[in-house]
Amino acid sequence: MKIKAYLKPHCGWSKGVRAIFKKYTLDYDDIDIINHPENYAEMVEKSGQNLSPCVEIDGVMLADVSGEEVEAYMLQNKLVEANTAEPEVPINAPCTDEEHAEQARRSESIRFF
Numbered sequence: 001m002k003i004k005a006y007l008k009p010h011c012g013w014s015k016g017v018r019a020i021f022k023k024y025t026l027d028y029d030d031i032d033i034i035n036h037p038e039n040y041a042e043m044v045e046k047s048g049q050n051l052s053p054c055v056e057i058d059g060v061m062l063a064d065v066s067g068e069e070v071e072a073y074m075l076q077n078k079l080v081e082a083n084t085a086e087p088e089v090p091i092n093a094p095c096t097d098e099e100h101a102e103q104a105r106r107s108e109s110i111r112f113f
Contacts, residue, residue: 001079003028004056006043009035012095016067017053019087023071024080067091 003021005028007014021028033040033052047054051064062073068091074080 001026002056002058004031005029006031006033006039006047006052006054006056008033008052010095011052012090012093013066014053015089016087016091016093017055017065017070018067019089019091020067020071020074023083023085023087024074026080066093 003026005014005017005021007017007030009032018030031039031043033043043052043054044050046056047061047063049063053065055062055065055070057074057079062070065073067087071080071091075082
């Protein structure tokens with residue numbers, strides 16, 4: 001399976017998608033859409049919209065999905081077999097308020113004047 005995942009480095013939804021790939025021990029390309037604008041542009045072009053995460057599996061684009069939706073797609077299409085492993089993080093949840101605060105802190109500009 002060829003998987004390209006357009007994800008944010010620190011995002012509840014993106015963490016959920018990563019957790020599903022880990023649950024099924026799947027190799028995938030983790031494409032950072034925050035620190036690399038060209039990756040974001042590619043995601044928008046391929047998916048036709050600007051929300052993330054977006055996951056492309058064997059040429060099929062799943063736009064604006066949670067880990068739960070990615071797992072359901074793979075199970076429904078028999079790309080993986082169900083297992084009882086528990087994901088490390090919630091697979092259908094946004095960032096917490098604390099995570100949003102940390103993201104804002106990291107993106108603050110430093111002024112030298």
